[in-house]
Amino acid sequence: MASQTGPVLGENKVVSLLLGIATWIVGLLFFFPIFWLVLNGFKDNLEASTRPTLFFSPTLERFRELGEEQAGVLSFREAATNSFWIVLISTILVMLLAIPAAYSLAIRPVKKWRDVLFFFISTKFLPIVGALMPLYFIAQQASWRIEVPIVGWVWEYDTLLNTRLLLVILYTAMNLPLAVWMLRSFFAEVPKELIEASQMDGTSLLGQIKSVILPIVSPGVAATALLCVIFGWNEFFLAVQLNNAGASTLPQWVASQETSRGNFIATLSAASVLATIPVVVAGWVAQKRMIRGLAMGAIK
Amino acid sequence: MARTRKIQARTAAPAVLATFALLAAACGSDDVADVVDDVTDEVEEAADDVEEAVEEATDGDDEEAMEEEAMEEEGTEEEATEEEATEGATITVAIVGNPQMEDIVSLTPDAFTADSGIEVEYTILEEQTLREIVTREAGAEGDTFDVVMIGAYEAPQFGDNGWVLNLNDFADGDEAYDKGDILPTVLSALSVDGNQYASPFYAESSFVMYREDLLADAGQTMPAAPTWQEVDAIARAVDSDETAGICLRGKPGWGDLGASFTTVLNTFGGTWWEANEDGSIGAAQVDQPEFREALEFYVSLVQEAGQDDAANASFGECLSLYQDGAVAMWYDATVASGILEADDSPVQGLNNFALAPVVETAGSGWFWSWALAIPQNAENPDAAWEYISWATGPDYLVTAGETLGWAQTPPGTRQSLYDNPNYQEASASFGQQSLDAILNANPDDPGTTPRPGLPGVQYVGVPEFQDVGTRCTELFSAVIADALSIDDALEQCQAIASEASV
Structure with a gap:
């Protein structure tokens, strides 16, 4: 794109070579810790924590040990299931709330939409640790009983502490402002002509969103959802502080592999690898779709 | 379009295969096929859920539907635990991750639950996180845990605050628990005025571990009860390019460098604070000559005959270096000896051990214990005690020895x-x-002067010590790394310690 406007940085061969080398160095610097983490996962614990070496006899033993399940202890399977549901439900909730919000901020802006937008992001200003004690007390004391009369279902909560529902609520709240901001910028790019055209055809509001706007912003929706998934999947602080018994998530499982007396680097590395794989794969798959979607314009 | 898709499939396939391979390895005995089935099931379930959600969303009452779904998830779980509760109590136990605790976790179902009918759910936390969470739970009257693992530093303080139950009421009537069998130093460290607030699961002191072969090669012999000057001389004599003379903790933290250094400080006749007559914190003593002498000694020993990168080393790093033959001596927790002499240790049979080195005091070893306590709001204190009585009782030691090996x-x-x-x-x-x-550790009188607060060797038994110890050891660690002068470190630390004085 830039090359159409004349000579730019990178046209000169020497410069482009140097830039290439610099990019590789930076890239490798970023990648090396991940590489080392994966490598450590295939070592013995003693091997991993003594002199660093590239050459060793790799073993799957750490992964096998991590998969072993013991009664009364958080297992990989359990933690992954908890994480999966918490992240899935909170992400869906975020999208359901953020899409209408983004619509009303971008396509038919409400009055003082700038203030509204600023309000959303201002909820992220407070360091989360500052809200920890209030959150703890609210969660501790939240209790209710809901009965569905005909079917006879009863949901009863003594406390929200140590439940998956608490993390669903918190992760939804945590990701919502960000999702609204991101989605608003994607929605703002929807051409006015398309919306006007659909209005002329007499499409309803819901139909307009469903058949005109969503197809155009779907890469943006996917990108936002992916970000929510990543943030929820990796969240550790709230989980460890408010949810440390019964419904723990994957990051907590990873952290529980540490031991205060002994070598644990290889086990911890293997656990991190296992916890990372799902997001890496999700990101990879989503990335390809997103780039393809973003490359296709609406009216060209 | 079609071409892009093909490429995607081709590049995605190895990643998906690799994922399944690792998951299969993680699921141990399960067949890969099972895992794939599980994963597919989960994905299908997820897809169904998304479909449902989208359908419901388009129907209009989106939020309610989703919340209900979230609750349905929780609901099934709640029902499950309620069913269990009718069979027997379930208790939740928060523990720190260390090898002995991992062992008890694996023995619990057969050796405890099978007899008592009490299900035990463990939460394993890293040391500092455990401390934060347990302190908060205790202070905020939480009831998440029925049993918590606390250290020798917390037990008397929590007991004094009324945050944990007095175990005398339980222990005195429990013959199987055999309170008289507990080592007197350990019991007194976990008690205040004869009231026991935690039951010891594990206890350690500190001593010198050394490689007999390496010392002999350098023509050195270690006395059974050495002085720090003797250890210093031996360390400098055996120090070589490949093998450092001694491994000493240098990593900031009241429980890391703070622990090792405070034992040295005590025996050099120094201390952090004077004690007022009522036991409160008096004037800071960091500016006294004994404190300077102890810090100068420690820094010079670790800089000149210590391990590389000393400012980042604590128990784990020193353990690795020692097992790798990179250090000849190591001053640290007694529990390390069991790891060094374990069957899978590369230095098994090469080691000997000497008491913690002294200067002015009779002994200098630290005292630490991980112990189990019952929080004041525990829902089921009787089941909690039954567990504690088993986990820290004399019979468990036999069970663990016979099942897992006596060295463990x-x-x-x-x-x-x-x-x-x-x-x-x-x-x-x-x-x-x-x-x-x-037995030689002396928490009641660890140095040459009275200490403020509750008993303690490698720490001062006041809540302020965590903060002061950590901030000052950050300065001392910088001195070890040659990034700060001793004068500056002492001056700043004196100011920090003075903030806590009454």
């Missing part, structure tokens, strides 16, 4: 373990020295 039993808590011939045989090279170190 949690050391340091009960005389009966050291009287057991099986344990004596397994711990021939380190058992007696560890016991002596623990």
